[in-house]
Amino acid sequence: MNANTGLLQAELTQANALLRTVIDENPNIIFMKDWAGKFLIGNRALAALYGTTPENLVGKDDGAFNKNAEQVEFFLKNVQAIMSQSETQVVMEESTHAVTGDVTYFQSIKKPLTTKDGKKQILVIANDVSEIKRVQQRLEESERRLRYVLDATCEGIWDWDIKTGVVTHNQQWCHIAGLDDQYLQHPVEVFSTLLHEDDKACVMTRLQSCLSGGGRYQSEHRMRWRDDRVVWVLDRGDVVERDSDGCPVRMVGSFVDISERKAAELALTVRTELLDAIFELSPDGFVSFDEAHRVSYVSPAFTHMTGIEAARLHGLDEPCFTELLAQGCAAHGRLQGVDALRRSTTQNKPDERVLIELATPDKRILEVGLRASEASTVSQILYFRDVTHETEVDQMKSEFLSTAAHELRTPMASIFGFAEVLLTHELDPVSQHEFLDIIFKQSSLMSSILNELLDLSRIESRRGKDFVFEATHAQDLIALVVSGFKLPAGRSMPSLVMPNAPLYILADHSKAHQAILNVLSNAYKYSPAGGGVQIELVQAKDKSGLPRVGVRVTDTGIGMTPAQIERIFERFYRADTSGVILGTGLGMSIVKEIVELHGGEVDVVSQVGAGTSVTLWLPAS
C-alpha cells in the first residue's frame, strides 16, 4: 500500500463520514433497502420514527419496527415494484409510530439502484408532509362545513368582482332565483333587472352606500324573477377587498328567501289591526296576562269602565291586579282573586262568570269571565261586561212581578175568602148582600188591575211606536174626555177654563185621552168630600224654548204630603191605603208613560187638606 493509496483511503473515509453525517442530520428520512426490503442503511430520522438507532436498523425490515402489517406489506410491494421498473417515483405514503401510534405522512422519492453484481437496491428519501396534509384536511373540512351550512340554511351566496363587473353565485342562489345553473356567473347588470321595480332605487342606494364605505349592506326587498314570481329576500353583504386607492374591488354576500316570513308578518299585521279594532270598539273590557301571569294588555273599554289607566296595570301580577281592582269596588262586590276564577273555570264550565260591583268612578255591575289561552305568550284573558242595566232591569222586573202578584192576591183573597164564608156560614140577607158586594167590587178591582197592567206593559214594550202623533185640537179633546166621563153620584161637572182661540197639541188622540181621563178620575176620587174640580188649558215654553200646552186638573180634595208626591208615579203606590178609595195604583204610572212618550212631562203640586193640581205638558203643534 503506497502513501497515495493511504491518502486516498483517508479521504474516502472522511467523505464517508461526511456523507453519513449529512444523511443522519437530514430531517428527511433517508434509507436504502435490498430486494427483500431489509435496510442497508438508515438515518437518524428513520431510527427516531422507529424508536431505535441507525446501527440497529441495518439488516432488519419494516416489520421489525412497525406493527402495522398492512403498511409493512405496502412498503415491500411498492419498493419491489419500483426496483423492477428502474424508474424513480414519488409516492405518497404514511407510517404509524410504533410507540405513540401517531400517523406521519410522507412524500417519498424512491430511486431504484442496481449494484455491480446486479443486485437490486432502492434509495428512499421520504419528506414528512404531515403538517401540509393536516392543513389540507382542515381546509377540506372547512369547505365541506360551509357547503353543509349553506345547503341547510338555503342561503344563496354571491361574489362580485367589481372591476370586471361579473357576479358569481352558488347553485342555491340560482335555485332561489328560479334560474338554472347557466346563471352561476353573469354581469352585475342582470342583478338590477331582477329587482322589483318599486324596490330598485332603495336597493341601489344601499349598495352604493356600502361601496363608498358607509358600512355593511343589508336589505329586505322584493325581486321579480323571470317567471314574474315575486319573492321577498334578505340580502346581506360587504366589500371585502379594496385597492390601494380605497376603491372597492370585491364584494361578497349571501341572500335568503324570506317570502314565507313576510307573508306571515303581513297576516300577523292584518290580524293585529283587526284585533286592535275589535278591542278598541268593543264595549267589553279585556285584560290579558302573559306567560308569567302578569298584565300584558288592557283594552280602552276596561279603562273606561273602571277608570284605571292601562299604564298602572301593565306588569302587575294577579294579586296586585285584584287588589287595584278591589280599590274601586264596593265591599261586597269584589273579585275573589284571579286564581279563584281560574279554578272555577273548568273544561265543563268554560264560560263561568262572576259579578263584581264597582263603586267608583260610577256604580256599575260587571260580569267577569276568564278564558285560559293555549298561546305561549298569553296565559289567560279576563273579560269584563257592563251588565248594570240588565241587572237593574232584572231586579225591577222581579220586584214588579212580586208587587203585582201581591196586588192581585189581595182582591183574590177577598173573593176567595168571602165566597167560602157564603158557602159555609148561615148568614142573614144583609150580611149575604154585604159579602156579595165585596166580591163584586174586588172582582172589578182585579179586572182593572189586569187591564192597566196590560196597558202599561203594551205602552212600555212598544215605546210609543204604535202612537200616532197628529195635530189635535186641545179644547175638543178635553170636551170629549169630559162628556165621556162617568161622573160619580152627587158630584158636579168639572169647570173648564180654556182660551177661546183654538190650541193644538201634537198628540196621539186616544192615548192623550186616556191620560187626561186618569187624572180627572183621580181628582174626583181623592176629593171625597165633594169639592169642585177644574180643568184648565195653559201655555208655556219648555226648556228648549219650544211652545207647549198644559192640561191642568185641579181638585180641592185630601191632597198629598211631599213624601206621597214623591211616590205618586210608583207602580201600585196608593196614597190611600184604607181601602175606602178604590184604585189600582197604576193610573199615574200610565199617565207618566204616555206623557213622556209624547216628549212632555207631568207636574204635580199638592197640599194636604187643600187639594192637588196635576199638569200634563204636551208639545204644541
Place this chain on the structure above:
Amino acid sequence: MTTVLIVDDRPVIRRLIAISLGQEFEIFEAQDGREALALIQTRRPRIVFLDVMMSGDLDGLQVLDIIKGDPLTRHILVAMVTGRGLASDGDDARRRGADAYFTKPFGPHDVLTWVRSALK
C-alpha cells in the same frame, strides 16, 4: 173569651178574618204597626194576625220582631198574612218566630183550623 188582634191596612182583609173567626173570640183591629203595638200593650191578645206588607213606618216583620223579642209578649201566637207567597218568605217569618204563615188567598176554614189547633 180569647182575644184576637187583626192587623192589616186593608179593611176588607180584616173583615174576612173577623168573619172567619166567628163569635167565639174577642176581636180588635189595627190598620198599621204602631196601632198594633199599642193594642198589644193594652189588650194583651192571645193571637195576632199580622199583615207582612203594611203602609206606615213599621212593616209586619218588624212588628213580629218586637212581639217575639219582648219576654212579656213572646208567648203571643202570631200568624203572618201575606200576598207575596215565596217559599223563602215563609221560612224567614218562621225563623223570626212566627207561629203560622197564611198566603193569600185563604179561606175561613184555614184560619179557624189553625186557631183551634194552636190554642190546644
